[in-house]
Amino acid sequence: MLKPEVESLVPGQTFDRRRFVKTALGSAFAAAALPVAAETIKTDFKGLTAGEVTIPSGGFNMPAYCAQPEGKKNLPVVLVISEIFGVHEHIADVCRRFAKLGFLAIAPELFARQGDPGSFGTIQELQANIISKVPDAQVMGDLDAAVAWAGANGGDLNRLGITGFCWGGRITWLYTAHSKRVKAAVAWYGQLVGAPTALKPRNPVDIVNDLHAPVLGLYGGKDAGITQEHVGTMKAALAASANPNAKASTFVVYPEAGHAFHADYRPSYVESAAKDGWQKCLAWFKEHKVGGSAGTDY
Template sequence: MTKPPAIGRALRAEYDSLLPPLKLGRRDFLATTLAAGFAAAAGPVVAQTAITTEASGLTAGAVRIPVEGGSIPAYRAMPEGATEAPVILVVQEIFGVHAYIQDVCRRLAHEGYLALAPELYVRQGEVSRYTEISRLLSEVVSKVPDEQVLADLDAAVTWAGRNGGNVNRLGITGFCWGGRVVWLYAAHNPRLKAGVAWYGGLDGETDELRPRQPLDLVADINAPVLGLYGGNDGGIPVETVEKMKAALARGSDAAKASEFVVYPDAPHAFHADYRPSYRADAATDGWQRALAWFERLL
């Protein structure tokens, strides 16, 4: 068996939830950076639960976002003809902007939002090259600097403001790897109005690429975050959620306005409807709470 890479507890839970198998046929992995299919690396697709949202009535598809030194790919979905749509950044899982993340964008677009999901580690590697999850984590995901991620999200906001979005009504949501990023971005961008973090890491080791964790940032949070977590998440114990709650209560006004919902029996990645970790009740309730959060704050 391939030795797991040195990664944080939240990503360790993600890694463990995908075993077995570790090794995948190249033809089954992500075909492109913005993949049309689901990420085979996530394990077998649960066809009877995977949700597909049509793009009728939407402007949806791949775009490129200018960043320092070039541009990065992204997936955009918004109501057709919209000129002042509120903007929601959608932050990927470890598998990139694949079909599930694109579908989340379309779901939000049907609610009236410009949803934009940039590829946030495209500089570190092309995910289609990888046939082992451990190598994807150690060679790509673990090498993505937080500073780069935050700068790319800022660039995405700028792009959205020039392409039919109202960036004075700005939100962000993300899953697993992206859930942690939601907390970071809430402490980074003073224009942010609301965030929804799905089972994102809250603590862990720091290093040059990840100098601070969400627990270190509560004093700087600019917008309330709704945290949606599983009580049966092996990488994010409920004790850690409680620790974050206590820290938020001592933080900024926006931090104090943040909320958590913990679904007692839900595992990590309970919203990922294309995977065996999916829990329909928790996912549906969390999604409705997320929409209500954005409707109230944006």
Template sequence: MSRLPDTDFDSLLPPLVMTRRGFIVTSLAGGFAMAAGPVAAQTAIKTDAEGLLAGEVKIPVKDGSIPAYRAAPEGKTVLPVILVVQEIFGVHDYIKDVCRRLAKQGYMAIAPELYSRQGDPSRYTEISRLLSEVVNKVPDEQVIGDLDATAEWAAKNGGNTERLGITGFCWGGRIVWLYAAHNPKVKAGVAWYGRLVGDKGPLQPTQPIDVAAELHGPVLGLYGGKDAGITQDSIDTMKQALANGNEAAKASTFMVYPDAGHAFHADYRPSYVEAAAKDGWTRAMQWFDKALKE
């Protein structure tokens, strides 16, 4: 599933343009990410925008602006805010749909394109190249700063960041843990199969296990028992670190689905496991509603 048929999709796309401030991506791509493989049309969920204010916005950041997808109930303000952190594939149709699903539940949901300076994930057909040329070049510091800027934008545009949550998938699941330990305003997080332990380096100096004891808001971890990349041992290690942490850490919890692997919520991919995805979504909504609405 690492690449699509032999069509040279890259040749069909316009050349990348680097702006004066160093941004490669200045607007969101349409459709699904090509590197994710063929779309499973029979399971891909499509949420309409009826009753919503939904579409692309620009988020001012310290060195320019980045595109983001925003969805919120139309005509309403002072909404609880949920930051949505992308998979490795960027802010494509699946992530946009997740934002609309959250908006239908009464939230302002915003997904900033966090690779804007490194590359356009929609252009890639091979996961290996996407990882080596874009994803693995994104510093955590940049990501955290862009999420701070997104929360600040939300507060000025109808959102109430005193009721702030964050959710993310795969690559974004790891970021949920880090951001919940970074921003004191985070009241709750939901991490979908995000890495918990791993090597450190200049771009990733900290892993979730290192900040588990210092969360500002509790995190619900939704993981697959058949996920070859995230072992049960690493989950158990994380559970112990949380148990030895502060109040928010102790309030965090995991749900592991024994029959699910990685990316079980990604309804547009063969990895989708309907029962786990639906149960996880119900748990996520209950988690956020309790923390952000009550």
């Protein structure tokens, strides 16, 4: 069963968990994400078991936030992949929104080996000190560990979905090509193209032939970073692939929205696009047999 407590470090581990968890995971906002907007949504804990858990992954104790209906088993599982800010209060709230609909939702802190993403005051510092040092291979292994943990703690791995935001949107595409267990994926404004590097050898446009499930991409028409040219390149790659999961993947572009339009705690929030995208996300999971209830207000 879920125990929202901090477990001890594995022998010889150098990462200082006590310093990392200044507050419980998901209970505060990252410094670089402040100030918090007035529209911030708060989902209660009623009927849920929710809190921080620790997942063993490659000799490392990885923190994660998990929310699920209290006392329930054989639940559909959804991986919730954070933005660059890590698993802060907004990501925890998204997990509780899924849990209210019958999912076991788990958000692993995928930056934990590199440090505390909540402690940097600017996006530039965060990118330089944490995000630029995280290898894709590490992330894929940590997500595999999170999936295994979910399966051992009430989740039905035959009904596995994944969704992610910004940095997590890119990871959503990549993990869907990595894991044969994924049944459906929803990527929110994640990077699609880019030059390969040692830590990021492939991007979504490079893995369309390997997708193990169809992906729904939710993107903003006014996004200056993930442009409509990038979306067009990705659409063309999906259409040209012989992979049926690539051909079944699709995009929804919100003309009035920019980047991070789902982030209700930030000025970038666009309520109409966020709520419509949420409904489409739930419907996508239901269509592809992941589970949960399609259709609810925040």
